[in-house]
Amino acid sequence: MQQSFEFPADTAVLAKIGEATVAAGRSAGFTESEIGDIQLAVDEACTNTIMHGLKEDPSRTFQVVLRWASGEVEIFIRETGDPFDPTEVPQPDITAALEDRSVGGLGIYFIKQLMDEVKYRIDEKGMKTLYMVKRGAGCR
Amino acid sequence: MKITENVQNNVSRIFLDGRFDANTCGEVEQFIRKRIDDGMHYFVLDMENVSFIASAGLRVVLVIAKELRNTSRGDLCIASPQPNVRKVFEISGIDNVLQIHEDVERAAKGFLQ
Ligand SMILES: Nc1ncnc2c1ncn2[C@@H]1O[C@H](COP(=O)(O)OP(=O)(O)OP(=O)(O)O)[C@@H](O)[C@H]1O
Ligand SMILES: [Mg+2]
Numbered sequence: 001m002q003q004s005f006e007f008p009a010d011t012a013v014l015a016k017i018g019e020a021t022v023a024a025g026r027s028a029g030f031t032e033s034e035i036g037d038i039q040l041a042v043d044e045a046c047t048n049t050i051m052h053g054l055k056e057d058p059s060r061t062f063q064v065v066l067r068w069a070s071g072e073v074e075i076f077i078r079e080t081g082d083p084f085d086p087t088e089v090p091q092p093d094i095t096a097a098l099e100d101r102s103v104g105g106l107g108i109y110f111i112k113q114l115m116d117e118v119k120y121r122i123d124e125k126g127m128k129t130l131y132m133v134k135r136g137a138g139c140r
Numbered sequence: 141m142k143i144t145e146n147v148q149n150n151v152s153r154i155f156l157d158g159r160f161d162a163n164t165c166g167e168v169e170q171f172i173r174k175r176i177d178d179g180m181h182y183f184v185l186d187m188e189n190v191s192f193i194a195s196a197g198l199r200v201v202l203v204i205a206k207e208l209r210n211t212s213r214g215d216l217c218i219a220s221p222q223p224n225v226r227k228v229f230e231i232s233g234i235d236n237v238l239q240i241h242e243d244v245e246r247a248a249k250g251f252l253q
Contacts, residue, residue, distance in 0.1 A: 043161060047195075050162070098205060098237040099209075
């Protein structure tokens with residue numbers, strides 16, 4: 001099954017993306033905990049696209065494709081903001097004391113922690129695609 | 141996000157209801173900042189009805205907690221998160237720098253000790 005959406009770069013769309021992601025996770029037979037993981041990863045990626053990639057300009061849009069089968073959900077997020085490869089971002093220090101801890105920089109970390117595979121590519125027209133997949137336990 | 145507050149013994153219990161994401165984190169931040177301006181130093185964020193939290197929500201929680209500890213010797217803690225929300229506090233390591241309590245009363249009592 002596959003579902004494709006186009007959204008304006010406005011954080012108000014995040015709730016709707018969350019609902020669609022949860023529905024896809026349910027159809028694919030994931031546990032509630034795994035569905036929570038997928039929802040968070042997709043939300044972080046879309047938030048980055050909206051805020052960093054498209055600078056919250058609601059006249060610009062991005063595409064979200066959800067593709068699922070039993071025990072697997074794949075997500076494609078496409079935008080034409082500045083080139084940026086999230087797979088190369090170093091891991092934040094999550095063990096620092098509160099005073100030393102920098103705020104932010106958790107979104108990409110969550111994506112990498114929670115999904116089984118994350119890939120980035122940019123085509124010759126500047127269309128960036130962030131791909132991620134989650135496989136259910138026993139399907140890895 | 142629906143935000144309500146109940147103050148007892150100088151502890152502000154803030155009840156959040158909805159998604160705590162990049163779209164709603166600004167409302168929560170504004171609400172708490174206003175209460176800090178009003179003179180409150182101790183906050184319990186009750187998350188029983190928070191269905192989802194993203195890094196944007198964590199950012200607000202961390203920024204405010206840091207500020208309270210640095211400038212007014214105040215503090216902020218979390219109460220009653222759902223399992224999915226608790227997991228986000230855990231994988232970010234925030235459970236090591238902020239108290240997370242099972243219920244709001246216990247959280248508020250923690251400040252009085
Ligand atoms: N789609 C994107 N386009 C351009 N830059 C991006 C994109 N995604 C991430 N970035 C850059 O990578 C940085 C790290 O992203 P990450 O999501 O880990 O943290 P953050 O968004 O800064 O904070 P947080 O997600 O914790 O609220 C961002 O600050 C931004 O500079
Ligand atoms: Mg981010």
